[in-house]
Amino acid sequence: MNNPIVILCVVILIYFVIATYKKSKKKHRRKYSLGLQSAEEIENWIKNKNYDQIENYILKQDLNDITQIVDHLALSLNEEDILTWHTSENTDFSRLTLGVFYLHLAWIARSHKLAKDVSEKNAESFFEYLIEAKEIFSEIPENSFFTPELNARKIRLYMSLSNSHSATNAFHKVSKSNPELIWPYLHYTEFIQPKWGGDLEDLLSFYENLPDHFLIRSIVELKLIMDSIIMDDNYFKKYNTNINHFAHDKVIAIDKEFDSTNITSVHKYILFNYMEAVCEQLSLHKLQKKYKRLMDNNYTIYPYGLIQ
Structure with a gap:
């Protein structure tokens, strides 16, 4: 172990491991x-x-x-x-x-x-x-x-x-x-969603008792619509057995209310991201373009995760 070549190799290996560990934490910065x-x-x-x-x-x-x-x-x-x-x-x-x-x-x-x-x-x-x-x-x-x-x-x-x-x-x-x-x-x-072991009845109770706050209500509604589509599990079948029909009506209603609401919160971008994504799923191309423009390349953690 006193061989200088062996010692040098061990030092280089340790340095490489530390550098790789640090790099793994830095590469996701954005x-x-x-x-x-x-x-x-x-x-x-x-x-x-x-x-x-x-x-x-x-x-x-x-x-x-x-x-x-x-x-x-x-x-x-x-x-x-x-x-x-x-x-x-x-x-x-x-x-x-x-x-x-x-x-x-x-x-x-x-x-x-x-x-x-x-x-x-x-x-x-x-x-x-x-x-x-x-x-x-x-x-x-x-x-x-x-x-x-x-x-x-x-x-x-x-x-x-x-x-x-x-x-x-x-x-x-x-x-x-x-x-x-x-x-x-x-x-x-x-x-609270079933995909995490949640109960649909509890989910709907939560949904039906959301506060009277446009941004909160709209974002939660859009998230549940998007997740229903992705998971192929209609959380809203109590109200409409066709998730696309339910989603269409909600998107139109949210867009109408948005046009008459002054939103200053930075979290408006979550609304824009979800509206763009759901409209794409529903082939509502005009509305999709509207919210894509409003997003202005500001992608949010929901619905897109921690984009690298």
């Missing part, structure tokens, strides 16, 4: 601000290690914007950038972002394949990242300003860990305290 200036400003401050302004700035942001800011930071920054920031500042915001970074890495590792098609290596990485995210989230106190966003993320985390009780509790907490926070409804819509 911009996800959807044009939200606050997200891009914070990203630049973190990259430049200009941390002083971040805390006061983020506390002034709208809660729905914070969702987008966290996703942008977790998907655009490298692990080293986030860890350096968190080590320096050790705030609930840096902790939340780091946890979401690992939560996204978990799903990047797992991909959207069926469970039986996920390799053993990727399945192990999936659960390792989930546990890392869970441990980081547990360090954020219940009275934190970021608790609504934390509970929204816990829905996705516990769904991933097959802990339906904790996922449901997280949704009920955040939807009660912050009923206009959009992403909890998206995560819960995914979690």
